[in-house]
Amino acid sequence: MSTPTLIGVAASRGSYAARLIQFGEDPEVLVPLLRRIWTDTFGRKTDAMAAALLASDWWSLAVNPKPRRWHRQPPVPGLGYPADNDTIRRGALREDVGGALEWLYLLHLDQRRLVAYEATVHGRWLRHSAHQLDPVEELFITEIADDDGPEMTVCTVCGAVDEIDHVEVPSMAGYGYDTATSCTRCGSSVATDPMFGDHVTRKPWPPNAPTTGDATGDATGGTR
Numbered sequence: 001m002s003t004p005t006l007i008g009v010a011a012s013r014g015s016y017a018a019r020l021i022q023f024g025e026d027p028e029v030l031v032p033l034l035r036r037i038w039t040d041t042f043g044r045k046t047d048a049m050a051a052a053l054l055a056s057d058w059w060s061l062a063v064n065p066k067p068r069r070w071h072r073q074p075p076v077p078g079l080g081y082p083a084d085n086d087t088i089r090r091g092a093l094r095e096d097v098g099g100a101l102e103w104l105y106l107l108h109l110d111q112r113r114l115v116a117y118e119a120t121v122h123g124r125w126l127r128h129s130a131h132q133l134d135p136v137e138e139l140f141i142t143e144i145a146d147d148d149g150p151e152m153t154v155c156t157v158c159g160a161v162d163e164i165d166h167v168e169v170p171s172m173a174g175y176g177y178d179t180a181t182s183c184t185r186c187g188s189s190v191a192t193d194p195m196f197g198d199h200v201t202r203k204p205w206p207p208n209a210p211t212t213g214d215a216t217g218d219a220t221g222g223t224r
Helices: 027-041 046-053 212-216
Strands: 005-010 015-021 058-061 080-082 089-092 103-108 113-119 125-132 140-144 151-155 164-170 177-183 189-193 197-201
Touching (some): 027 103, 027 113
Antiparallel strands (some): 164 177
16 A cells, blocks of 8 residues: 655754655654664765765665566665655644655664654644664563563663653744653653754663662761
């Protein structure tokens, strides 16, 4: 089934340049694929990957695309199947979604970060999730229970499961939202805003235990 999707590069004040992927995917599928393309095809060079994605519209992305007789253009090795349209789309997150689109993925080049937006029933872009291209840099990850149960959010610092506080407010930048997501066990957090992106704070774990002197006074049992 066709899932019209835009993929591109974030610019200042919520603007972006993007290309169409006719057969896109939701973040659970496309984010891991883009991480593989970033690593295997472009050697973790985010600028090179962005330039290649913006060079054409796409039927679909693939790490190992094979020639298909019904495609006019040959596949791009390590990237996917290009389409004929040669127009870059330029827009802004605060604008209405134009056309039958379901997802928008924007690369933040200086942060090696990918942010996913979904089209709402009201025709606006709603921030869905943010992902580091290098998964080692993720603070919170989503996992599935062993018994195929519901998804759970795991803190990669202390391992806490679903012990997360999340706050989201309209941004003072005039568009988008400021968010703060923190682990209630260890205090690690990630704060985001539409102008400066993510700021990740990883707290020490396990917490530094107080010294004997700090906890019980000096060796004679007195306090200072």
